[in-house]
Amino acid sequence: MRKIDPIKHEKKRQEILAAAKRCFLRSGLSGASTAQICAEAGISPGHLYHYFESKDAIIAAMADARLEGTSERFKQDVYGGGSVISALLSEIEEQPANPAQSALFFEMLAESRRNPEMAKILHGRSRSMRNLIAEVIRHGQAQGEIQPELDPETAAMAIFGLMDATKAVSLHDPKQDIKKITALFKLLVDRLLSSDAKTAKPSRARKSAQRSRSA
Amino acid sequence: MRKIDPIKHEKKRQEILAAAKRCFLRSGLSGASTAQICAEAGISPGHLYHYFESKDAIIAAMADARLEGTSERFKQDVYGGGSVISALLSEIEEQPANPAQSALFFEMLAESRRNPEMAKILHGRSRSMRNLIAEVIRHGQAQGEIQPELDPETAAMAIFGLMDATKAVSLHDPKQDIKKITALFKLLVDRLLSSDAKTAKPSRARKSAQRSRSA
């Protein structure tokens, strides 16, 4: 009569997911086999399918969890009193420290071209983060702190792209000092948002684009 | 006992490489099988190993050829009367139009973490491009057209990173207008290099940072 215990089930699922993530980080999306994942999770091959219906489902769940984590952290940063810029930068500063994570992310990005499920997950998460950035920019524009000519959507996409740029950079040259790059990117974002260097009020913007509470 | 004709041999090798690239673009690095490549190249499976000692060798050769192409085109742009900026932008503007190429590139980037051969190729090509950018920046700084505080290596890496950002952006949202993003990136690079955004003349930099020396 003992009914299913959803807490235990979910816990095991998360354990397996964590094991899977370690495998994917180690061997890549297609390099990691279900056998490896089972071994890492300490379960039998058949048991894996008690929790996930396919390897693709594991990949999807892992990708979703990972991006949700990033997205959530980002949201916290933005709403938690920081500026868009600092939120962006905290993200930029965290990821590149882990090239394995970056590599896995790029595999997911590549995968999204062939796997519609992956595309849905990735595009969805990506869009929500960009929407958040765009919203903050609009808010800043309303306050006169961000130059009004800037298209919020485009700027959001560009800023978002810098996160991936940072990841790429860390893979292009693992030994370099990523701090310098992020500092430069910070400068770039700062200037982008500022009420335009060419048009009079340049210095104000640099310290302005924060305060965004909205949701 | 026929001696091999090195010219014919090399020609066939290139044909196979081209076929392989089509397969990799279509199905991904691990998704494309040697059987597919042979079919695409119109040769028998055994014959493939007459030209390449393994699938990894094909991937390496393909990656090398692809990056050499990019690098060479970039060099042409820089030396061919254009500015670093325009060279960078022509690269930025070309790639994202082809998400398949972008995806393949990111797969190569990810692969470089696990495959030392791939790492050697990718890091080498990446470094030589960044060196070129850095050199141009130094030249510009000597001429007083680029702000002197800028660390050329760091700036080069940042600019280089924007190429990958553009690729990533095109995969994050395939439907968007990539032109707008590249225009924004162009503006960013422009401001980064210009003697100083705060000091009015940003446009000069655009046509200045050219003419560097030989490789």
Added chain:
Amino acid sequence: MRKIDPIKHEKKRQEILAAAKRCFLRSGLSGASTAQICAEAGISPGHLYHYFESKDAIIAAMADARLEGTSERFKQDVYGGGSVISALLSEIEEQPANPAQSALFFEMLAESRRNPEMAKILHGRSRSMRNLIAEVIRHGQAQGEIQPELDPETAAMAIFGLMDATKAVSLHDPKQDIKKITALFKLLVDRLLSSDAKTAKPSRARKSAQRSRSA
């Protein structure tokens, strides 16, 4: 420490058996999994083994129940005032309407060659039906209504075989009108049993070969 209630137990067993039969009809003997059966019966996988010791046991029980049903109906027809012929024909007329049942039956027949348990069940039920037919024939011969040269065992087997022929026919061409075939088979049986085709009175046999004794 509850004692089991044999009535409830048997009821549940029958429910599972019914569920299993639906699965076998849908997916075939080896195509239906125990998981499917459990789902169809609304029980957990472990619980299945409380009622049956193996999948083979389920198949055996299902086969036995099915054949017992056929056999019983047949007996009813024979004893219930009808003739052997009409009993046979009612069976013939009912089954082919359901190709799924026919297919399942043939799978059981094939299985009987490899599975001794299945062979025992199938041969037993088959024999008892044929014995019944043979007995009726003997009775008819004693009455002078069925030609005396006919070997009752052989004739019984032949008549019995026509049932399977009807099933086979319906699978060979699902779209055809099975009524025509059964009418023809009826005619054949009629002629076979009649005192002699050559001696004019064939119609008498039709209503004659009834009334036999108990099992």
Added chain:
Amino acid sequence: MRKIDPIKHEKKRQEILAAAKRCFLRSGLSGASTAQICAEAGISPGHLYHYFESKDAIIAAMADARLEGTSERFKQDVYGGGSVISALLSEIEEQPANPAQSALFFEMLAESRRNPEMAKILHGRSRSMRNLIAEVIRHGQAQGEIQPELDPETAAMAIFGLMDATKAVSLHDPKQDIKKITALFKLLVDRLLSSDAKTAKPSRARKSAQRSRSA
């Protein structure tokens, strides 16, 4: 430069097919694994797929070959101077001697309900054999040797069904004397075709329904 030798290829294919058939006869359609088939054929698991694209393709090829054999032999019998009846009976007499073959056949018949490929093969072969029988009947009717009221299509199907009946009979009771049954079936067919026992000229037909050359 050695081009493919289609004869050797086909020979090997037939060898594998023969091995597969032995496995299917031994273990059944779903009971025989590709691993078993490979072992029986003396090839590696991967090599099987050099000759067949799937297990289903093997089954289909085997089924087709088997039915083609039956059909061809039947055609020979009919055109080779014998009567329809003797052709039918030679088929009837051959198969039941091998219950394994009968069992396999019934598995194919059952499979045809779920597998459209199998249905196509089986229905096609079945139809062509029935067409042949019907044609012979029509010829006999034109000659006045077969009763004219008989619908040739229906009669053909019924006669065809008797083949399967014989197979079924041999599985229902493997120990019995199949000769007696076939003799009885012969009698049935004979009477069916004869110009009707009830309507005057009965004896002629019995020795008549031969001579059929037509195609």
Added chain:
DNA sequence: CATGAATGAGTATTCATTCAT
């Protein structure tokens, strides 16, 4: 009586690679 967790051998199939000709 009943659950769902867990097993592990087994499934068809793929694939990079080698070999004989």
Added chain:
DNA sequence: TATGAATGAATACTCATTCAT
């Protein structure tokens, strides 16, 4: 130079069955 035959380990996944609770 070139072929297609052949390999065998590996792949994702299934399934009847057992076990702890």
